[in-house]
Ligand SMILES: [Zn+2]
């Protein structure tokens with residue numbers, strides 16, 4: 202089969218390799234669309250600690266079922282599906298308590314297992330989710346990043362009418378805005394970039410420039426209380442530290458952004474008890490794909506419209522362009538006609 206293969210950091214080529222065959226309990230999917238996310242770019246530049254090479258990246262995958270392996274039921278050939286990329290071992294503590302997204306031996310399609318930048322990809326049947334009728338593959342490929350938003354809003358237990366402050370309006374921040382709004386929250390989004398804020402505004406968020414005055418502005422908007430929920434989606438250590446002053450007493454902080462390995466953050470210890478804040482991490486997603494797909498089908502989610510469609514076989518040039526000019530597109534999705 203044809204695939205976009207990363208042989209080593211900064212070296213991607215379109216070449217031939219063996220097409221996967223479905224083993225017991227597995228399904229082979231013919232790829233129609235696969236999104237490009239920061240994780241894929243990190244693999245490309247050699248900064249993803251979980252990746253190995255040569256690697257076919259791509260974990261935001263929509264396609265059609267090509268082959269069904271033994272002992273798979275309820276999945277028929279030709280149906281349109283998305284692939285959930287996280288494969289838990291089923292044995293470790295997080296897997297035993299239903300948090301396979303934090304598995305100690307996590308298999309990641311597109312990172313340490315073959316991904317979706319290819320004609321075909323193989324996945325366990327339980328990682329295959331049917332796409333609601335009428336949802337185009339490019340839009341359905343957003344199920345994975347949207348599921349990250351669903352997971353974070355579940356962790357935060359976002360309720361109707363609550364003030365939710367989202368730090369960062371990158372692709373995950375945009376997903377968070379729309380999931381929180383779909384839950385009936387009043388959403389305020391902050392970012393340093395005016396163009397990102399302008400886009401967040403089109404999704405119905407109130408927006409604030411993330412400058413030195415951010416805390417003052419948030420307190421002003423909330424009668425001096427702070428936001429009930431603060432979700433951090435920048436990965437910036439200073440923004441993470443700031444969540445403590447932005448959250449209301451008794452509120453919840455959810456950290457979605459990834460700081461670089463080895464970077465510490467520091468928060469006032471007394472605030473943890475004084476504010477009785479709930480401080481939560483949120484990693485990828487678990488059991489969130491069905492809700493993400495329903496949200497996409499409901500028409501409540503607008504941000505996938507920012508997608509720029511590109512040919513899968515132009516991936517080497519596209520990745521090089523994105524590394525040199527990350528602002529050149531909001532979100533790229535590689536498609537195979
Ligand atoms: Zn992703």
Ligand SMILES: [Zn+2]
Pocket residue numbers: 289290291292293294295296301303304305306307
């Ligand atoms: Zn596990």
